[in-house]
Amino acid sequence: MTTVLDVLAAICLIAGSVLAFAAGLGLLRFPDLLARSHAATKPQVLGLLLMLLGLGLRLRDGPAGWMLVLVALFQMVTAPVAAHMVTRAGYRTGKVEPGSLVVDELTDDLAAAADEHESLPDAARGSEAREAERSTGTIEQAERRREGGAASSETRRREE
Numbered sequence: 001m002t003t004v005l006d007v008l009a010a011i012c013l014i015a016g017s018v019l020a021f022a023a024g025l026g027l028l029r030f031p032d033l034l035a036r037s038h039a040a041t042k043p044q045v046l047g048l049l050l051m052l053l054g055l056g057l058r059l060r061d062g063p064a065g066w067m068l069v070l071v072a073l074f075q076m077v078t079a080p081v082a083a084h085m086v087t088r089a090g091y092r093t094g095k096v097e098p099g100s101l102v103v104d105e106l107t108d109d110l111a112a113a114a115d116e117h118e119s120l121p122d123a124a125r126g127s128e129a130r131e132a133e134r135s136t137g138t139i140e141q142a143e144r145r146r147e148g149g150a151a152s153s154e155t156r157r158r159e160e
Contacts, residue, residue, distance in 0.1 A: 005057050012054030019047030032100055033090040041083040048075055 026039025052068045059065070090096055091106055098104065 005060070009054040009057035012050045012057065016047040016050030016052075016054060019043040019050065021047075023047060032097060033095050034087060034100065037083045037087045037090075041079050045075055045079050048072070 020043070023039055023042075023044035026043070027036050030036045030039055049072055052072050056065045056068045087096070088106070092110070
């Protein structure tokens with residue numbers, strides 16, 4: 001029985017390693033953001049689950065097995081959410097080519113949200129506008145500091 005479990009553990013570890021390698025290769029080879037995010041999540045999560053299963057079969061220890069289950073659950077919850085957030089941010093910043101999409105529901109949702117924002121009374125939009133000005137001011141201040149720092153370093157070099 002031990003030999004059978006060891007062989008199954010080895011098969012799971014090797015299959016998980018191959019899938020993790022395929023995920024890394026997909027990140028390097030795929031042309032656009034959507035394909036890369038797919039490669040980063042789907043085979044990587046399955047590869048990790050297979051590796052955790054292989055490790056659990058090899059260790060055959062209760063507390064370590066529960067720890068592996070927690071790692072698997074955490075990975076299954078966080079990886080898809082992270083990939084969704086990255087691709088959504090990429091879509092909003094224009095990194096996704098519209099021609100590569102079969103169905104584009106997000107454009108309609110963003111347009112509806114913009115229309116809803118425009119229909120808000122000025123009092124309701126005031127806090128959002130102040131927040132936007134505050135964040136823009138922070139960016140402008142950082143740029144001024146950066147330009148000032150660059151200018152002062154150039155002045156120091158000229159003086160030397």
